[in-house]
Amino acid sequence: MLWATYKATCRRSGVYAGASGPRDFNAELFELISKQLATGWESAFERRLPYGLHSDAQRLATSPDVRSKAPTTRCSCQWNVRACPYLGLLLEVRKLH
Numbered sequence: 001m002l003w004a005t006y007k008a009t010c011r012r013s014g015v016y017a018g019a020s021g022p023r024d025f026n027a028e029l030f031e032l033i034s035k036q037l038a039t040g041w042e043s044a045f046e047r048r049l050p051y052g053l054h055s056d057a058q059r060l061a062t063s064p065d066v067r068s069k070a071p072t073t074r075c076s077c078q079w080n081v082r083a084c085p086y087l088g089l090l091l092e093v094r095k096l097h
Helices: 003-011 025-062 064-068 085-096
Strands: 015-018 021-024
Touching: 003 015, 021 025
Parallel strands: none
Antiparallel strands: 015 021
């Protein structure tokens, strides 16, 4: 790549289309990095995280403290939807599920 093309690409936030064709430094750099990151994230979310959640769920299910302290009544508090507009949205989404 010529120096002028490199400078033009950097000036345009990594994206430049000139006589030598389009260049996207952002996509080229991300492609190199994403391949290495993807394997670590994949192993974390497909193997490590489910194993940890499963073992925690089993431990909580067999714990006598959790069963004895289980709530017997529902919460009687009232939420002020007008004070927090996002709360109303969350309640609507919850109704859909």
